[in-house]
Amino acid sequence: MIVFVLDIFTVAALLFGLFFMFAGALGVWRLPDFFNRTHAASKCVTLGISGLLLAAVLHFAVRFVGPEQGGLAWEGLIGAATKAVLVTVFLYTAAPVGSHMLARAAHRDGAKKDKGTLGDDLEADRNRPNGPAPESPV
Amino acid sequence: MTGVLVAYTIHLGLVVIFAGMALCLARLLRGPHLADRALAADALITHLMGLVLLLTIRMETLLLFDGVLVLALLGFVTTVAAAQYIMRPHLRRLREQEREIAERGEEVRP
Numbered sequence: 001m002i003v004f005v006l007d008i009f010t011v012a013a014l015l016f017g018l019f020f021m022f023a024g025a026l027g028v029w030r031l032p033d034f035f036n037r038t039h040a041a042s043k044c045v046t047l048g049i050s051g052l053l054l055a056a057v058l059h060f061a062v063r064f065v066g067p068e069q070g071g072l073a074w075e076g077l078i079g080a081a082t083k084a085v086l087v088t089v090f091l092y093t094a095a096p097v098g099s100h101m102l103a104r105a106a107h108r109d110g111a112k113k114d115k116g117t118l119g120d121d122l123e124a125d126r127n128r129p130n131g132p133a134p135e136s137p138v
Numbered sequence: 139m140t141g142v143l144v145a146y147t148i149h150l151g152l153v154v155i156f157a158g159m160a161l162c163l164a165r166l167l168r169g170p171h172l173a174d175r176a177l178a179a180d181a182l183i184t185h186l187m188g189l190v191l192l193l194t195i196r197m198e199t200l201l202l203f204d205g206v207l208v209l210a211l212l213g214f215v216t217t218v219a220a221a222q223y224i225m226r227p228h229l230r231r232l233r234e235q236e237r238e239i240a241e242r243g244e245e246v247r248p
Contacts, residue, residue: 014144018188025158028177028181053206094210098213098218105225106171108225132235
């Protein structure tokens with residue numbers, strides 16, 4: 001019974017992660033300009049990876065502490081959970097930093113903006129009448 | 139019984155992830171700006187992480203979990219290097235602006 005429930009949760013986590021991953025890839029291909037694309041890539045793909053990690057940990061819970069194994073091998077589950085937490089923490093700090101750096105460099109390099117863009121405060125700060133506003137590099 | 143369900147979901151996941159990799163690869167080949175290509179490469183590495191995770195579940199082994207961590211590190215380093223590369227031609231102008239601002243006596247925001 002517990003194996004059945006854990007398997008259902010594994011499938012649910014897998015489908016969650018796969019949906020967000022495909023949504024991110026579709027956004028990278030379909031959205032109109034760079035700044036929209038970085039939005040899709042950095043959010044959806046990170047969420048998708050966390051869903052797949054959850055699925056892996058749940059599956060190792062079935063595999064290692066299920067009744068077929070006599071509920072013995074905790075080491076495998078603990079190893080999988082520790083590595084999953086490490087990957088999640090690293091990804092959740094690295095993805096915003098990386099995409100912010102890339103977006104700032106692209107804006108400085110003059111990446112093309114979509115026609116529907118409502119405003120650009122960084123550009124306005126750079127072109128204000130009494131010289132450019134103070135701004136940190138990178 | 140439900141092990142078959144997990145196996146079928148993993149096969150579906152292979153199809154979905156390969157479709158996503160094809161979309162990212164198309165953006166990598168097409169992307170009008172260099173930053174688009176860097177972004178697509180980052181998304182491609184993330185899809186590779188997903189592929190390794192699916193393989194981990196399918197093979198029921200813990201050997202490949204470290205590969206996920208290595209790929210995450212590699213993707214971050216790639217993105218940062220690409221951002222620095224795009225930023226580099228503009229750095230001299232940024233320094234000049236900073237000097238001008240310092241002469242004007244305004245405080246540089248962190």
